[in-house]
Amino acid sequence: xxxxxxxxxxxxxxxxxxxxxxxxxxxxxxxxxxxxxxxxxxxxxxxxxxxxxxxxxxxxxxxxxxxxxxxxxxxxxxxxxxxxxxxxxxxxxxxxxxxxxxxxxxxxxxxxxxxxxxxxxxxxxxxxxxxxxxxxxxx
Amino acid sequence: xxxxxxxxxxxxxxxxxxxxxxxxxxxxxxxxxxxxxxxxxxxxxxxxxxxxxxxxxxxxxxxxxxxxxxxxxxxxxxxxxxxxxxxxxxxxxxxxxxxxxxxxxxxxxxxxxxxxxxxxxxxxxxxxxxxxxxxxxxxxxxxxxxxxxxxxxxxxxxxxxxxxxxxxxxxxxxxxxxxxxxxxxxxxxxxxxxxxxxxxxxxxxxxxxxxxxx
Numbered sequence: 600x601x602x603x604x605x606x607x608x609x610x611x612x613x614x615x616x617x618x619x620x621x622x623x624x625x626x627x628x629x630x631x632x633x634x635x636x637x638x639x640x641x642x643x644x645x646x647x648x649x650x651x652x653x654x655x656x657x658x659x660x661x662x663x664x665x666x667x668x669x670x671x672x673x674x675x676x677x678x679x680x681x682x683x684x685x686x687x688x689x690x691x692x693x694x695x696x697x698x699x700x701x702x703x704x705x706x707x708x709x710x711x712x713x714x715x716x717x718x719x720x721x722x723x724x725x726x727x728x729x730x731x732x733x734x735x736x737x738x
Numbered sequence: 739x740x741x742x743x744x745x746x747x748x749x750x751x752x753x754x755x756x757x758x759x760x761x762x763x764x765x766x767x768x769x770x771x772x773x774x775x776x777x778x779x780x781x782x783x784x785x786x787x788x789x790x791x792x793x794x795x796x797x798x799x800x801x802x803x804x805x806x807x808x809x810x811x812x813x814x815x816x817x818x819x820x821x822x823x824x825x826x827x828x829x830x831x832x833x834x835x836x837x838x839x840x841x842x843x844x845x846x847x848x849x850x851x852x853x854x855x856x857x858x859x860x861x862x863x864x865x866x867x868x869x870x871x872x873x874x875x876x877x878x879x880x881x882x883x884x885x886x887x888x889x890x891x892x893x894x895x896x897x898x899x900x901x902x903x904x905x906x907x908x909x910x911x912x913x914x915x916x917x918x919x920x921x922x923x924x925x926x927x928x929x930x931x932x933x934x935x936x937x938x939x940x941x942x943x944x945x946x947x948x949x950x951x952x
Contacts, residue, residue: 642845642849645846682748713847714846719952
């Protein structure tokens, strides 16, 4: 979602793995390991300056690269592609929040990962829901 | 939130496939590579400056032995002092960068705050340090350079301009230095903007969005 181009994705993946490796010493076990991984991954994806010229803020994500070979149902494949496309049209912060939500991360954990209050998470999620609805209705 | 729960099901379906495990060799390659993130880039810029200064300072010390006259010793020492000050400053900046970055990895808000703060700080100090060092370097470099060229003899007239009346020579040098300084200023502005300002603006936008409703 943060890198529409294949090579950018590979770069970002490598950056996140490298950052996880370097930051491992700082993991004190106070949060769940998944929360810690999300933190490092999001910090790297959002705060990183990489190939910005080729990755403008509102560029929609290509769904061609989604690995959906395990899904036979055509309608399901289209739903997934539509969802990924819709998320790709959100802002950086919105993308992060919706992906965390869809990954079953609680509001409390989302708030901790993003460094904001749970109320803020709730308000933002309401706005994201409206936005996603509008985007998906268009297609 | 029903629509979002429906989206959750769709989302989970796209990740039902078991992820492939990365092989050990590839992981080792990844963790040994240098970061391409913002702080990694800042560190790289500082290391380049440190490298350039580490080469320049011993060369200037060697010139001290080549030009033993007090006049040259003073001018060369001025250059060594200025460059040594910059070197110490860059070493301190590098340590500060590493320390602050490690402490800021708690959440996205803190990571954004410290990235913006560190990048702005470095951009500003990099710009002004170069602006101050440039005329200083030109002046002392001119004297030391001609001292070397004349085999260690003291420069009593203005080399190159010696056939001109002193007033005209000074005027020509002033215009030359001002034009050179202006060009350098413009280049530095462009370089710093291209390298950092665009990213800082984007990070500030993201931070503003994140902090909305706080």
